[in-house]
Amino acid sequence: MTGATRHEVLIACVARLLEGLHHVAVGASSPIPAAGAMLVRAQDEIAGREPLRISILGSEEHNFFTNGGVELFDCAAQGRIDAFFLGGGQIDGQGNINLVGSGDYPQSAVRWPGSFGSSFMYFVVPRVILFREEHSPRVFVERVDFISAPGTSAANVERRGGPYALLTGMAQFSFDKAHSRFRLESVHPGVTAADVRAATGFDYDASEDVPETTIPDAPTLALLRGRVREELAESYPQFAATLPEWREAA
Amino acid sequence: MALTSLDDLVAAIPSGATLSVPADYSGIAMAATAALVRHGTGGLHLICVPASGMQTDILVGEGLVATLETSAVTLGEAGGAPRFQAAARDGRLKLIDATCPAIHAGLLAAQKGVPFMPIRGIIGSDVLKHRADWKVIDNPFAGGDPIVIVPAISPDVALFHAPEADRFGNVRIGRRRELATMAYAAKKTLVTVERISETSLLADERDAAGVLPALYVSEITIAQRGAWPLGLWGEYAADGAEIARYAQMARTPQGFRAYMDGFLQRTRAAA
Numbered sequence: 001m002t003g004a005t006r007h008e009v010l011i012a013c014v015a016r017l018l019e020g021l022h023h024v025a026v027g028a029s030s031p032i033p034a035a036g037a038m039l040v041r042a043q044d045e046i047a048g049r050e051p052l053r054i055s056i057l058g059s060e061e062h063n064f065f066t067n068g069g070v071e072l073f074d075c076a077a078q079g080r081i082d083a084f085f086l087g088g089g090q091i092d093g094q095g096n097i098n099l100v101g102s103g104d105y106p107q108s109a110v111r112w113p114g115s116f117g118s119s120f121m122y123f124v125v126p127r128v129i130l131f132r133e134e135h136s137p138r139v140f141v142e143r144v145d146f147i148s149a150p151g152t153s154a155a156n157v158e159r160r161g162g163p164y165a166l167l168t169g170m171a172q173f174s175f176d177k178a179h180s181r182f183r184l185e186s187v188h189p190g191v192t193a194a195d196v197r198a199a200t201g202f203d204y205d206a207s208e209d210v211p212e213t214t215i216p217d218a219p220t221l222a223l224l225r226g227r228v229r230e231e232l233a234e235s236y237p238q239f240a241a242t243l244p245e246w247r248e249a250a
Numbered sequence: 251m252a253l254t255s256l257d258d259l260v261a262a263i264p265s266g267a268t269l270s271v272p273a274d275y276s277g278i279a280m281a282a283t284a285a286l287v288r289h290g291t292g293g294l295h296l297i298c299v300p301a302s303g304m305q306t307d308i309l310v311g312e313g314l315v316a317t318l319e320t321s322a323v324t325l326g327e328a329g330g331a332p333r334f335q336a337a338a339r340d341g342r343l344k345l346i347d348a349t350c351p352a353i354h355a356g357l358l359a360a361q362k363g364v365p366f367m368p369i370r371g372i373i374g375s376d377v378l379k380h381r382a383d384w385k386v387i388d389n390p391f392a393g394g395d396p397i398v399i400v401p402a403i404s405p406d407v408a409l410f411h412a413p414e415a416d417r418f419g420n421v422r423i424g425r426r427r428e429l430a431t432m433a434y435a436a437k438k439t440l441v442t443v444e445r446i447s448e449t450s451l452l453a454d455e456r457d458a459a460g461v462l463p464a465l466y467v468s469e470i471t472i473a474q475r476g477a478w479p480l481g482l483w484g485e486y487a488a489d490g491a492e493i494a495r496y497a498q499m500a501r502t503p504q505g506f507r508a509y510m511d512g513f514l515q516r517t518r519a520a521a
Contacts, residue, residue: 068427
């Protein structure tokens with residue numbers, strides 16, 4: 001079997017962040033988070049555990065909601081969604097995210113779609129995974145131009161959710177709520193800690209010796225290239241086609 | 251209920267009206283949107299429930315929207331909404347940025363006939379900072395627990411597209427419950443449908459829950475493939491190539507104009 005691709009490393013990272021959870025919701029245009037969730041579900045079934053439940057938003061087939069667009073948010077408000085993924089045009093060192101635009105609001109120089117449900121979901125979903133493949137100083141900024149949702153809140157504000165990890169094309173970070181700071185946990189294969197420092201516009205904590213991200217082992221890759229790839233193709237056909245396919249003799 | 255024509259349907263939307271429209275997955279009245287453009291109904295306060303795509307981009311590009319209240323505008327896989335982005339940059343419309351569940355909460359308040367609805371989260375965001383109409387109160391039952399309240403949203407008109415209505419005015423909305431919420435909250439609800447059923451949609455208990463009763467429906471007109479180029483749940487998929495063509499052409503005002511000339515002709519021919 002050939003080695004793990006860049007995307008397969010990211011999918012395995014997502015899967016590790018979702019281990020042991022009951023229900024995760026993923027966006028209709030988020031194939032890597034969806035693939036990670038499908039990998040966990042497959043691993044759960046093989047291990048005889050209660051499998052992870054996955055709601056793919058906007059999908060008619062892979063979404064059991066019957067109460068309209070509000071049900072996702074109600075479900076999250078009731079504490080029935082353990083993990084969710086958010087991105088953003090800008091993410092800063094305090095975990096603030098900006099989905100609205102760069103420059104002065106409301107006349108944003110570059111206007112992005114908008115905050116969607118982030119201003120709410122960031123507060124109520126316990127494990128929010130920030131996922132942004134592009135790792136550059138224009139994305140990871142000192143301070144966002146607009147706060148769609150804040151990384152942390154004052155102690156008197158009811159909040160059980162918030163940033164749990166930041167996963168990028170270069171590295172994985174954890175988030176320290178008490179100090180409102182990210183910590184570099186690992187760098188993906190072929191990336192150095194210095195590369196990450198140079199590509200990140202905000203300050204963060206890191207140990208002297210940052211480990212390399214764990215790459216998926218052979219059984220994981222076999223699952224990814226077989227069952228997960230097939231399941232993924234139902235909702236994300238174009239992305240699934242870019243993943244390596246499992247071949248018996250390979 | 252007497253069926254109306256597409257032109258009469260959009261004539262029921264006065265200039266300056268507060269107009270609510272659903273998200274792309276719920277059923278967008280695109281044929282009626284084209285009729286609205288031909289009609290030149292302007293000064294709209296558009297409320298997206300809770301986000302929108304090509305429909306809003308077209309209305310904004312045509313200069314018909316004075317105020318836009320939304321959680322997001324995007325063309326999905328086809329990318330950003332170009333006329334919306336340009337109008338935001340140039341300050342050509344009043345933007346009221348929201349977050350999805352707050353729009354649902356405002357409509358829910360109107361549905362219940364109460365003045366506001368509390369909602370978790372949002373505190374500390376710039377979304378809240380720019381919303382003079384949203385307030386933070388102290389939870390009157392607990393104390394020391396700040397919580398956001400949003401006012402009821404009662405649009406003048408709700409407009410959407412659905413697979414079918416019956417001749418009594420009941421409309422099938424399936425599990426797209428936000429369409430019911432929109433209708434409960436609005437003063438007037440205008441619906442375009444693919445077809446009319448001769449038998450009552452409420453006749454079968456097994457799927458009556460997926461029907462919006464005629465009480466909440468003001469006018470209905472038939473518009474076959476009325477969501478095109480967007481899709482309609484259970485009926486047809488979105489025309490991705492057409493939306494991508496729009497996304498490409500609408501990058502410039504001239505390209506947008508050229509696209510709209512063809513779009514208006516094509517939708518008029520179909521009407």
